[in-house]
Amino acid sequence: MAIRKENSTNMQNEKCITEGCDLTYAVCKIGGRWKLLILCKLEEGKLRFGEIKKLIPGVTERMLTLQLRELEKDGLVNRTVYAEVPPRVDYELTVVAKELIPIWSQLSNWGKKHKILMK
Amino acid sequence: MAIRKENSTNMQNEKCITEGCDLTYAVCKIGGRWKLLILCKLEEGKLRFGEIKKLIPGVTERMLTLQLRELEKDGLVNRTVYAEVPPRVDYELTVVAKELIPIWSQLSNWGKKHKILMK
């Protein structure tokens, strides 16, 4: 999010773990506070920045920007900028991200079940 | 991990998101740095604290303890203490955690694929 220190133990550990464990790697990619929420909203199709914002009560513009940037960097979201004023930008899921959908729906079911169980 | 402030915006946001989104909820449960690694090791069966430690190069005892405690609290791991000296404690996956296995194996495949794609 902010810049990370290349050689902190923290960073080294993360690198090392995600190199060795594809599962941890995968979860890291979707692990930001607002990321899954964003991805879910995009499941139905393209959305503009402002639309996503409205769909997710509680995100600040800063957080939304940060999370979108990471999703983009990680190839989960495509960002399209239109040369217009006022600016228009939209976001959509990439192919790889779409491959996640069936998995995340199972995970979501597991979550629902677990949530009930834990009450 | 450490105690969280009940009324920070951060905490409130997390609560609010995980209440509304089962997927985010699920990912939160397995989102600690070492959690998935631990769960994977336990896939084969019970392990003692020290065994897990040996299987995961890089974890400190503190981190291992913390993560195991959370997994226990969240009902993903069962902890058994034997009244022996020196102490003996073992950990195993709960039923709910086992239900995650097929999902995480898919997620792991996705991770592997994504990792290659991103190079």
Added chain:
DNA sequence: TATGGTACTAACAAATTTGTAAGTAATGGC
């Protein structure tokens, strides 16, 4: 009596993530 083995805990420090508040750029319409 001293030592070793096991599974921790405590106090602290560093790194990272998240949130707050305010500002920016460009242009069409008034």
Added chain:
DNA sequence: GCCATTACTTACAAATTTGTTAGTACCATA
């Protein structure tokens, strides 16, 4: 010229997670 609109950025602060180091308890064995 002035304002509204949109998608951001910047500087800062707070919260949270992760890591470091040094200890603890217990008893069997040497």
